[in-house]
Amino acid sequence: GDSVTQMEGPVTLSEEAFLTINCTYTATGYPSLFWYVQYPGEGLQLLLKATKADDKGSNKGFEATYRKETTSFHLEKGSVQVSDSAVYFCALSDSGSTDKLIFGTGTRLQVFP
Amino acid sequence: DAMVIQNPRYQVTQFGKPVTLSCSQTLNHNVMYWYQQKSSQAPKLLFHYYDKDFNNEADTPDNFQSRRPNTSFCFLDIRSPGLGDAAMYLCATSREGQGLYEQYFGPGTRLTVT
Numbered sequence: 551g552d553s554v555t556q557m558e559g560p561v562t563l564s565e566e567a568f569l570t571i572n573c574t575y576t577a578t579g580y581p582s583l584f585w586y587v588q589y590p591g592e593g594l595q596l597l598l599k600a601t602k603a604d605d606k607g608s609n610k611g612f613e614a615t616y617r618k619e620t621t622s623f624h625l626e627k628g629s630v631q632v633s634d635s636a637v638y639f640c641a642l643s644d645s646g647s648t649d650k651l652i653f654g655t656g657t658r659l660q661v662f663p
Numbered sequence: 664d665a666m667v668i669q670n671p672r673y674q675v676t677q678f679g680k681p682v683t684l685s686c687s688q689t690l691n692h693n694v695m696y697w698y699q700q701k702s703s704q705a706p707k708l709l710f711h712y713y714d715k716d717f718n719n720e721a722d723t724p725d726n727f728q729s730r731r732p733n734t735s736f737c738f739l740d741i742r743s744p745g746l747g748d749a750a751m752y753l754c755a756t757s758r759e760g761q762g763l764y765e766q767y768f769g770p771g772t773r774l775t776v777t
Contacts, residue, residue: 584765593667593753593768594706639705650696651766653705 552577556640556654563630563661571625571657573614573640581642583607583616583623584651588637597625597638630661666690667769669754675775676744684739684772686754695737696766697729698753706753712737741774749776 557572575581582601586594598607603618612627623640640654667688676682686695694713698706710719712731726748728740741748751773755766 586768593669593770594755594766595768596765599765650708650711651706655705656703 552579552581552642552652554640554642554652554654556638556657559637559656559658561657561659563659565632565661565663566629567661569625569627569630569634569659571638571640571659573623573625573654575621575623575640575642577621577642583614584641584643585612585614585623585625586639586641586653588639588656590636594639630659632661632663635659635661667754667756667767669752669769669772671772672770673773673775675777676741677777678746679743682741682744682774684741684752684754684774686737686739686769687735688754688756688767689735690756690758690767691734692756692758692767693734694757694759695731696755696757697727697737697739698755700751700753700771702750709739744774744776746776749774 553576555574584599585597587597588594597612598609598614600607600616603616606615614623614625616623637656637658639656641651643651670685696711697709699709700706708720709723709727710729726742730738751771753771754769757766758764
């Protein structure tokens with residue numbers, strides 16, 4: 551079945567460092583891809599999305615490009631802030647018959663001043 | 664602001680005592696979802712409604728039930744909570760299915776079973 555694999559955390563960075571969180575997927579159809587962020591004690595918030603190959607999603611300085619050839623959707627940010635500390639989930643949604651998201655296991659990011 | 668609201672934010676129940684969690688939305692979305700999220704894990708879909716059509720995940724225990732009396736409200740009933748049911752329960756909505764539209768999540772209800 552469809553699945554999402556994320557790099558394990560925690561990822562620990564100093565403020566203003568460059569961030570990459572790797573995400574790869576397996577899907578039989580043509581999924582939409584999402585990054586969600588979860589701050590401590592809160593629900594998930596959509597960070598960005600891409601619905602077809604070569605699309606780039608971006609929001610709040612974060613970017614991710616839908617790479618069909620490598621089945622990847624890596625999250626990047628050029629300069630992280632302490633306020634970016636959270637858990638990041640990569641997810642896919644099959645554009646076929648299902649309505650559900652399949653999540654990766656999440657990657658915790660810790661940014662220190 | 665349009666949003667997804669979950670009540671209560673924290674719920675404590677006793678082992679075996681039925682509990683109901685509620686979710687409401689002002690987004691007028693067709694689809695509503697219930698997820699279970701245990702500590703340091705990804706959310707796990709329990710079931711979802713597409714309008715009034717109920718869709719249960721194959722591995723969701725019978726102990727978990729849901730009701731959607733109207734577009735705006737959805738309830739999660741746990742008939743006999745066990746210690747293993749302690750988790751964060753997340754409600755989410757989306758405008759349509761087919762995977763093209765993002766899901767909007769509520770803040771979650773943290774359930775403790777004593």
